[in-house]
Amino acid sequence: MGAAEAGRAGLLADGVAAHAGTDANAPVAADPGTRDAADVARGDEPYYLPAGGEVALFEQCHARQLAVMIKGPTGCGKTRFVEYMAWRLRRPLVTISCHDELSASDLVGRFLLGPDGTVWQDGPLTRAARQGALCYLDEVVEARQDTVVVLHPLSDHRRILPIDKTGETVVAAPGFQLVVSYNPGYQRMLKDLKPSTRQRFVALDFTFPPPERESAIVEREGGVAHSQARALVALAQRLRGLHDRGLAEVPSTRLLVAAARLIASGIAPQQACHAAIVAPLSDEPVLLAAMRDLVDASFV
Known part of the structure; x- marks a missing residue:
């Protein structure tokens, strides 16, 4: 390679x-x-x-x-x-x-x-x-x-x-x-x-790892179940698609691990993702609303 x-x-x-x-x-x-x-x-x-x-x-x-x-x-x-x-x-x-x-x-x-x-x-x-x-x-x-x-x-x-x-x-x-x-x-x-x-x-x-590999990292470093790690990575994939719509920085593996650690501590997934992934990425109201919608759709 x-x-x-x-x-x-x-x-x-x-x-x-x-x-x-x-x-x-x-x-x-x-x-x-x-x-x-x-x-x-x-x-x-x-x-x-x-x-x-x-x-x-x-x-x-x-x-x-x-x-x-x-x-x-x-x-x-x-x-x-x-x-x-x-x-x-x-x-x-x-x-x-x-x-x-x-x-x-x-x-x-x-x-x-x-x-x-x-x-x-x-x-x-x-x-x-x-x-x-x-x-x-x-x-x-x-x-x-x-x-x-x-x-x-x-x-x-x-x-x-x-x-x-x-x-x-x-x-x-x-x-x-x-x-x-x-x-x-x-x-x-x-x-x-x-x-x-x-x-x-x-x-x-360097770039972000493929989904399966990134899920393994989030699971191991975040201390969450495999299904939750996969859901976080799937959310990140959707959010990274907003890069062409004005999102200056896309969610990193680091942010996914932070959200996973909050979830592992007992914080609800939506709240953890809003605090650890969405809020650090932007202050623009339209982008924030779009990202929150994606979080809510990912963790029903």
Whole structure:
């Protein structure tokens, strides 16, 4: 199966990523975004349902020191896949949530004022390079272009990170791999990566899994009966058909799992779907009414 089909995997909600700070006097990205090799080795296996050759392809990219770019809609499980691969490869994982105020210093590091004077503190990208970790930049297109350029020498054959402020050149340790992700459908008219950046990555295209596979995921992760999982996925299929009618974002597998968990807790299916699926998708009255009608028709 080709890379374009690799994303048909049963992936679940994207994990909470570390947020690189923008305060010039604050530490650069808190360590909760980093899982070291010992944590990975003793941690539980992240739930992931492969669909084709995406696992083997990622492993070969890792072995050959190739950077990976994962493209797919919100909530299709890009982050879960990276977590699973870090566990499978027994590598530390450093996760960075990108945003439009993310600076190069947030990634690389900065001088901080301490009780004993000015000291240098590595940023998450530098720490990952030194540790030989998987460094995952979630929604990379949200970062400024001048920030993204910092990734270039780490994502090609050089595998180095020059630190202009200290004059040091960090050579990436064995096992280091750069992984980025973004939602191309949402960003197409707003932001995009430069060709000089895109062509440094091997790309995996992700999408929502087929109904049977998605039902298995919702059943397992949501803790509901198979029939309820199937009904939620069938509802999602109908709601995704509203994309051409003005719905900016279609319901993700993540939202289906959230609704399933509410149902499993005793909340009525209609109420759970209204709260966990319909309301997060839109504030437009006409679309809300249409989605509520579909929910009511799905759970009679």
